[in-house]
Amino acid sequence: MTYSNKEINRLTPTNEDTVGPYYPPSLCENNNSLDMTNIRSGIVFKPLGEKITIKGCVKDIDGKLSNGCLLEFWQPNSQGFYYRPDTESHEMVDPWFTGYARHRTKDGNFSLTTIKPGVADGRAPNITVTLFSDGIMRLVTQLFFADEKSNSDDPLLLSIPEELRERLMINKVAHNEYEIEIIMAGNNETPFFDDLLS
Amino acid sequence: MTKYGRQLGIGPTDNTSNERTPRNKLNLIPEAARTSFVPYAPRAHSINLAEADMTRIAPGRPRASGEAIKVSGKLMDEYGRPIRNALIEIWNANQHGGYTHDEDHSGLPIDQNFLGIGRTLSSSDGNYEFWTIKPGAYLARPDIGRWRPPHIHVSIIGGSSRLISQMYFPNDPHNAKDPMRILMGDSFEANIGKKYIVTDGDFDCGYNFDIIIGGKNPTFFENNIT
Numbered sequence: 001m002t003y004s005n006k007e008i009n010r011l012t013p014t015n016e017d018t019v020g021p022y023y024p025p026s027l028c029e030n031n032n033s034l035d036m037t038n039i040r041s042g043i044v045f046k047p048l049g050e051k052i053t054i055k056g057c058v059k060d061i062d063g064k065l066s067n068g069c070l071l072e073f074w075q076p077n078s079q080g081f082y083y084r085p086d087t088e089s090h091e092m093v094d095p096w097f098t099g100y101a102r103h104r105t106k107d108g109n110f111s112l113t114t115i116k117p118g119v120a121d122g123r124a125p126n127i128t129v130t131l132f133s134d135g136i137m138r139l140v141t142q143l144f145f146a147d148e149k150s151n152s153d154d155p156l157l158l159s160i161p162e163e164l165r166e167r168l169m170i171n172k173v174a175h176n177e178y179e180i181e182i183i184m185a186g187n188n189e190t191p192f193f194d195d196l197l198s
Numbered sequence: 199m200t201k202y203g204r205q206l207g208i209g210p211t212d213n214t215s216n217e218r219t220p221r222n223k224l225n226l227i228p229e230a231a232r233t234s235f236v237p238y239a240p241r242a243h244s245i246n247l248a249e250a251d252m253t254r255i256a257p258g259r260p261r262a263s264g265e266a267i268k269v270s271g272k273l274m275d276e277y278g279r280p281i282r283n284a285l286i287e288i289w290n291a292n293q294h295g296g297y298t299h300d301e302d303h304s305g306l307p308i309d310q311n312f313l314g315i316g317r318t319l320s321s322s323d324g325n326y327e328f329w330t331i332k333p334g335a336y337l338a339r340p341d342i343g344r345w346r347p348p349h350i351h352v353s354i355i356g357g358s359s360r361l362i363s364q365m366y367f368p369n370d371p372h373n374a375k376d377p378m379r380i381l382m383g384d385s386f387e388a389n390i391g392k393k394y395i396v397t398d399g400d401f402d403c404g405y406n407f408d409i410i411i412g413g414k415n416p417t418f419f420e421n422n423i424t
Binding site for chain 2: 106
């Protein structure tokens with residue numbers, strides 16, 4: 001099913017379409033590295049907070065790694081503030097952390113170096129993921145940290161059935177090292193969200 | 199209590215779509231979490247104007263072979279408000295249907311004068327224009343004789359606006375069986391470029407492709423600030 005608004009006097013949106021298999025990797029910034037902690041290289045300023053690495057992968061319905069996916073990450077800084085037009089002059093914004101990175105994974109694996117997000121607006125710490133792949137339209141979801149107590153009060157986690165919540169959990173595997181599997185379809189499918197109808 | 203949004207469709211005859219399309223319905227985002235689903239890409243784009251001309255690899259280099267076309271239009275949200283200064287990325291196959299991507303193993307001919315990758319920014323009115331070579335169709339499923347119709351990939355990143363789509367060409371015989379076109383149904387019309395005559399320069403023709411980005415995200419902060 002495609003998205004269309006039902007209101008008159010609105011323009012018909014252009015349909016989203018698959019990114020296909022050949023998104024040019026060279027179009028991603030920073031030579032395709034996935035490091036949010038180094039937005040301006042070669043200077044002494046670094047973002048505040050706990051530097052972490054999240055090793056992840058994207059899999060299909062057969063459990064195979066999904067090659068050629070374009071991944072985009074979005075998160076608040078260590079104090080829970082997003083770097084946005086309506087917040088950019090706020091003192092809580094970290095000028096050395098935009099919270100945005102994108103990357104095309106050749107084989108389906110990725111490794112995101114970032115700052116552990118803080119608590120924002122009554123939310124548990126989370127990272128928004130936008131996923132583009134051959135064969136599908138854009139998918140969006142949010143990933144959480146399994147060891148956070150605030151997960152039990154998070155409005156997004158509470159909005160989905162309890163048995164699905166663990167599928168959005170990033171698990172700690174060592175000091176400052178985390179892991180996540182994103183499963184696009186089938187058993188243990190990752191819950192995805194609808195930002196066109198929401 | 200879960201509230202559900204769209205059920206995404208599986209593109210017919212598209213194996214990858216079958217392997218990768220979520221089987222569960224998408225979940226609606228509760229209001230308390232809505233703003234967090236509006237990524238804001240920093241404006242770090244540094245664009246060379248020549249990147250909008252994909253008919254040559256660099257200014258002064260030989261022209262790529264095939265039909266040179268202009269593609270132009272306006273970038274807007276559902277209310278017709280322009281999306282300004284957005285990064286528009288374009289990639290398309292050459293006239294034979296081949297890509298320069300090192301993962302394209304189709305064996306289709308490569309044109310040494312055609313990169314097939316371009317970028318531009320929308321203007322303060324939301325308008326954009328780029329020049330390219332009309333892409334060829336290619337046989338995507340030789341086993342069942344299913345082709346991919348000629349298409350130009352576009353990616354829009356502009357503040358909180360995000361869209362990846364494709365522009366198709368009017369009256370192409372391969373359009374009808376394209377898996378994603380089938381999923382789009384009648385709304386496929388919105389993804390077809392409208393042909394126009396070009397009198398300046400050496401172009402075969404032009405295609406008008408207005409791009410409307412749906413949902414609340416495109417001008418989310420503009421709406422909430424003013």
